[in-house]
Amino acid sequence: MTGTIINACSVIVGSTIGLFMGSRLAERHKNIVINAIALVTLLIGLKLSLEVKSIFWVLLSMILGGLVGEFIALDALIERLNSHLSNKLNKGDVVNAFMSASLLFCIGPMSILGSFQDGLKGDYSILLLKSALDGVSSIFLASSLGIGVFFSFITVLVYQGSLTFFASSFSSLFSNQFIADNFYATGGVMLIGIGFNLLGLTKIKTINYVFALIFVIIFSKFGGIL
Numbered sequence: 001m002t003g004t005i006i007n008a009c010s011v012i013v014g015s016t017i018g019l020f021m022g023s024r025l026a027e028r029h030k031n032i033v034i035n036a037i038a039l040v041t042l043l044i045g046l047k048l049s050l051e052v053k054s055i056f057w058v059l060l061s062m063i064l065g066g067l068v069g070e071f072i073a074l075d076a077l078i079e080r081l082n083s084h085l086s087n088k089l090n091k092g093d094v095v096n097a098f099m100s101a102s103l104l105f106c107i108g109p110m111s112i113l114g115s116f117q118d119g120l121k122g123d124y125s126i127l128l129l130k131s132a133l134d135g136v137s138s139i140f141l142a143s144s145l146g147i148g149v150f151f152s153f154i155t156v157l158v159y160q161g162s163l164t165f166f167a168s169s170f171s172s173l174f175s176n177q178f179i180a181d182n183f184y185a186t187g188g189v190m191l192i193g194i195g196f197n198l199l200g201l202t203k204i205k206t207i208n209y210v211f212a213l214i215f216v217i218i219f220s221k222f223g224g225i226l
Helices: 002-024 027-049 057-069 073-086 094-106 107-119 125-145 147-168 175-200 210-220
Strands: none
Touching: 002 073, 002 094, 002 107, 002 125, 002 147, 027 107, 027 125, 027 175, 057 073, 057 094, 073 094, 073 210, 094 125, 094 147, 107 125, 107 175, 125 147, 147 210
């Protein structure tokens, strides 16, 4: 739960800064921070992916997970929701600003993988990265959308906190090192994709691959060691 609390605090601090001095922050400063976060995201993604026990199951899970995500058009669904909120949004519209920020901060592989890692291993390194990213984003969001962004910390606490507690209840399943390493390796591959996206090098629909995290658990549990 530590990582989620830090993440919520980063949104509080970032949105507070944005409300009071966001207009004085240059875009180039944001880019410097985002690039640094992207590089460290690549580092953590590479570290996790190298723990892989079965490249076959990870690859198959990524393929099937990506296909499922593409079939239901998960990224398009989220994009339509975000566009709908953006179209309705006016400066000072607290509810829609809150919903837009909550969507940005809570939808994606980093929320899921980071919360699971925190709940299973007490390792909140991924959520620390996400906290930095959300903190920077909240500065610029709050400066343009208003105080509704500030209250999105509640969504972060509830959503990621729930995922963390959910993950801790499955600690016995992940005591199997084969399952755990393949799970984190799959998440690591997604983090590498996120890192490349943040650097502007690719446009990988990483959200579509979240189902791979489910597939890799199933395959690692029942598929044997391949």
